[in-house]
Amino acid sequence: MSKLRLGILASGRGSNLQSILDQITAGRINAEVAVVISDKKEAFALERARMAGLPAGHFNYRDFPSKDAYESSIVDRLKQHGVELVCLAGYMRIVGKVLLAAFPGRVVNIHPALLPSFPGLHGQEQAWAYGVKFSGCTVHFVDEGMDTGPIILQAVVPVYDEDTADELSARILEQEHKIYPEAIRLYAEGRLKVEGRKVYVNKNK
Numbered sequence: 001m002s003k004l005r006l007g008i009l010a011s012g013r014g015s016n017l018q019s020i021l022d023q024i025t026a027g028r029i030n031a032e033v034a035v036v037i038s039d040k041k042e043a044f045a046l047e048r049a050r051m052a053g054l055p056a057g058h059f060n061y062r063d064f065p066s067k068d069a070y071e072s073s074i075v076d077r078l079k080q081h082g083v084e085l086v087c088l089a090g091y092m093r094i095v096g097k098v099l100l101a102a103f104p105g106r107v108v109n110i111h112p113a114l115l116p117s118f119p120g121l122h123g124q125e126q127a128w129a130y131g132v133k134f135s136g137c138t139v140h141f142v143d144e145g146m147d148t149g150p151i152i153l154q155a156v157v158p159v160y161d162e163d164t165a166d167e168l169s170a171r172i173l174e175q176e177h178k179i180y181p182e183a184i185r186l187y188a189e190g191r192l193k194v195e196g197r198k199v200y201v202n203k204n205k
């Protein structure tokens with residue numbers, strides 16, 4: 001079976017990118033990272049891509065006349081590399097209609113909270129400040145809303161009284177590094193079926 005070609009979009013340190021690369025290297029996902037793209041020149045994710053010998057591209061939002069133009073240019077690059085699934089991994093921009101139209105049902109994201117609670121920025125801090133007893137992370141398909149698409153996988157972590165927001169973030173991140181590669185593995189094996197809001201995982205494959 002041919003390998004699923006992934007395009008990773010990241011804005012920062014790229015630890016989720018790394019977890020995906022590590023699982024691919026370990027032979028657990030039938031996929032390959034075709035290209036890594038960042039809107040931030042200094043993103044460590046780009047450095048990780050280069051260290052892994054992968055194509056890496058920086059697209060500065062300000063170099064383009066509009067969001068559509070910016071996204072068109074990213075879409076061109078993703079297509080040049082034959083990308084089949086776009087994975088947002090700490091990508092700090094809201095994906096617009098151009099990217100979504102180019103990859104319908106083929107954009108996924110990891111969010112550091114149990115959606116639909118605490119969407120948007122800093123999901124971990126929001127949960128911590130709210131005082132919930134459990135939080136976690138969510139891998140979901142991306143739609144035009146803010147962290148609103150159909151949920152693929154979630155992982156739950158406890159929130160302890162003595163936690164700082166940073167400690168909670170670290171506990172959540174550990175789970176992100178497990179469920180994001182796992183969701184991509186399921187997608188690559190053709191085991192996800194989306195019906196409306198629901199994503200069904202075929203366990204018998």
Ligand code: GRF
Binds near residue numbers: 010016017112
């Ligand atoms: C993660 O917490 C992810 O859930 C959120 O942004 C952070 C990115 O971390 N969307 P990294 O760049 O993958 O290390």
